[in-house]
Amino acid sequence: DDGNRYISEAVNAGCVAVLTDIYDPFLENVTQLISQNVAGLEADLVAQFYGGPSDSLFTVGITGTNGKTITSYLVKHLLEQFDGSVGLVGTVEYIVGRSHYAATRTTPDISTNHKLLREMVMNDCKAAVMEVTSHGLDQGRVANIDFDVAIFTNLSLDHLDYHGDMDAYCAAKAKLFQGLGKTSSKKVYTGPKFAVVNREDPRSGDIVKDCQATVLWYGFGKECDVRAENVELSHLGTEFDLVYQGQRQAVKWPLIGRFNVYNYLAAASVGICRGWALKDVVKALDSFEGVKGRLQEVPNRLGVQVLVDFAHTDDALRNVLECLTEVQKGRIITVFGCGGCRDRSKRPKMAAAAEKYSSFVIVTSDNPRLEAPEAICAEIAQGFSSKEGYCIEPDRRLAIRKAVEEADLGDIVLIAGKGHECYQVFAHETIEFDDVREAQRICEEVAEERTAFSVV
Numbered sequence: 085d086d087g088n089r090y091i092s093e094a095v096n097a098g099c100v101a102v103l104t105d106i107y108d109p110f111l112e113n114v115t116q117l118i119s120q121n122v123a124g125l126e127a128d129l130v131a132q133f134y135g136g137p138s139d140s141l142f143t144v145g146i147t148g149t150n151g152k153t154i155t156s157y158l159v160k161h162l163l164e165q166f167d168g169s170v171g172l173v174g175t176v177e178y179i180v181g182r183s184h185y186a187a188t189r190t191t192p193d194i195s196t197n198h199k200l201l202r203e204m205v206m207n208d209c210k211a212a213v214m215e216v217t218s219h220g221l222d223q224g225r226v227a228n229i230d231f232d233v234a235i236f237t238n239l240s241l242d243h244l245d246y247h248g249d250m251d252a253y254c255a256a257k258a259k260l261f262q263g264l265g266k267t268s269s270k271k272v273y274t275g276p277k278f279a280v281v282n283r284e285d286p287r288s289g290d291i292v293k294d295c296q297a298t299v300l301w302y303g304f305g306k307e308c309d310v311r312a313e314n315v316e317l318s319h320l321g322t323e324f325d326l327v328y329q330g331q332r333q334a335v336k337w338p339l340i341g342r343f344n345v346y347n348y349l350a351a352a353s354v355g356i357c358r359g360w361a362l363k364d365v366v367k368a369l370d371s372f373e374g375v376k377g378r379l380q381e382v383p384n385r386l387g388v389q390v391l392v393d394f395a396h397t398d399d400a401l402r403n404v405l406e407c408l409t410e411v412q413k414g415r416i417i418t419v420f421g422c423g424g425c426r427d428r429s430k431r432p433k434m435a436a437a438a439e440k441y442s443s444f445v446i447v448t449s450d451n452p453r454l455e456a457p458e459a460i461c462a463e464i465a466q467g468f469s470s471k472e473g474y475c476i477e478p479d480r481r482l483a484i485r486k487a488v489e490e491a492d493l494g495d496i497v498l499i500a501g502k503g504h505e506c507y508q509v510f511a512h513e514t515i516e517f518d519d520v521r522e523a524q525r526i527c528e529e530v531a532e533e534r535t536a537f538s539v540v
Contacts, residue, residue: 087122103129127227130198137201138230142167142211142273144354145226147257148237148282150400151347152190152215154339155237157375158351163211165368166360167272171204173197174215175394176376176504181207191220194227201229210272218243218256226260232268233357234260234297235280235350239287240399245427254287261295278357280350283308300357302349310353312345319389319411326366328356333366339374341407377503379404382520384527386534387493392519394503396423396450398433401500405441414494415443417487420501421480422464424455424509431460432467435474439467442498444490445474448483450501451509480508480517485526499523 091102091111101115105122119125144159146152153175160179163170172179175190180203191197191214204212216226239254247253264277276298281288283301292299302310313332315324321338324345335348348369355365374380382390391408395401401420408416418438422431438445447464449457457478468474477483487497499519502508508517 123224124227127194127224130195131228134198134202135205136228136230137198137205138212138228139270140205140272141171141201141209142270143201143229143231144211144213144233144235145216145229145231145260146214146235146237146350147216147218147221147260148235149240149242149397150395150403151237151343151350152217153394154344154375154378155235155347155350156213156215158347158369158372159235159354160213161372162351162355162365162368163213166355166358166364167210169207169209171200171207171209171212172214173200173212180204181209183207190215191217191225194225197225197229216260218253219246221259222247222256230268230270231260231264231277232270232273233278233280233354234264235354236261236282236285236288236291237346237350238282238285238399239291240397242397242399242430243427244429254290257287258291258293261292261297264295264297266296266298273358275359278353280353280357282346282350300353302353303346310349310356312349315342315345317342317407317410319413326352326362328362331362333362335366335369337370337372339372340379340411341404342410343403343407344379375504377505377520380503380520382523382527384524385531386488386491386527388488388491388495388497388527390488390491390497390499390523390527392499392503392523394505395420395500396502398430398437401434402437402441404498404500405437408496408498409441412496414492414496416441416496416498417444417446417490418442419446419448419480419483419487419497419499421448421450421452421457422460422501423451424453424457424460426453428463431464435464435467436469439469439473443473443495446483446487447474447476448480449478449508450480451505451507452511453509454511481522481526484519484522485530488523488526488530497523 103117107118146156156174160170160172177187178185261279279292279295279297279299284303301308310328312324323336326333326335352365377394380392393404395404447461461476491497502519506518508515
């Protein structure tokens, strides 16, 4: 959006100076600063206005297609055990001290970012954890934020409506690592900067190609600096050995799925970057309880495992379903949709992923925005290889009910796509809609109906 369109509005509100790339001879009694690098100067001005707050915080940036949110909460949880109060900027919320703000976007604009960091400093936070999107990097929203550690989780098909192709998408992510530098000399942290990178992602080499920081590789292979061995998965959680430089610590935690082991490794690597003992890192992460909308279990009386997850790309959906197949006892019934006015190429790919790992799939609406829900569902359905094994129900509430009614004892119902979101966006309105609450209500209704039927 062209900011010049809002100059008159700003002046009417009391603005006395304007930074712009076009001189306006009709703009009177206002100082005009003309530059062809408005974004760069804006970054400098904003950082100076808020006093360079990241200089007073141990700052961790996390980028990648999937896993940013849960990794950010893991890192926050870990740092809090050692450093005290830790702020967070991400998809679910912004956390400053004891205050929690609803997130408007995963990586907000540059002014909001520096303002949040300044508030963290004023609230005695010692560290900040930020989810950093490709959009945010491409648009300079994290400019002049001094990161001490940057984490790369993975890269898969997403946001091609914005970036155009995977090379451009990868290049945007790599900007976080190109700007790291070698060392930090802050009061809160003095030492080498680190790039914590998933070695087993095919794009990992491209991500750190021009990175000056120390690279710490994580994954499952022997070539990884930080790795998981002897991994055992179940529907109750995950067990594995955390290994680093000959040290080995047993890990037992409640989150399920191989992809969550990657998230754990990324977070544990931050503790290793800080020089903390491996046993202390594991002990600190032991008490982590999970994140809303990330494989969140919905308690019920049906004997069915109902899970809500934010998986909204084909790769994320595939990862979640793969982990569920490793622990399933019965069938997997999947409910998902795709957002409107977003990358359409992933729609049939998500159908293919759901079909491969599910016994039955219910295609529904997500946030249709300006598109017709029925049209989105039809595009998704093009990815199914057979007309059997799925149905279309554009009403998300009815789709969830169909899935719960279909499920028997021991089955898994996965409700994917919206996760923590508590709204649904249509062309002319935004309504309240929370997958977890809807699933809880529906499970209770179905339980009551089955009880009444058994009595009769």
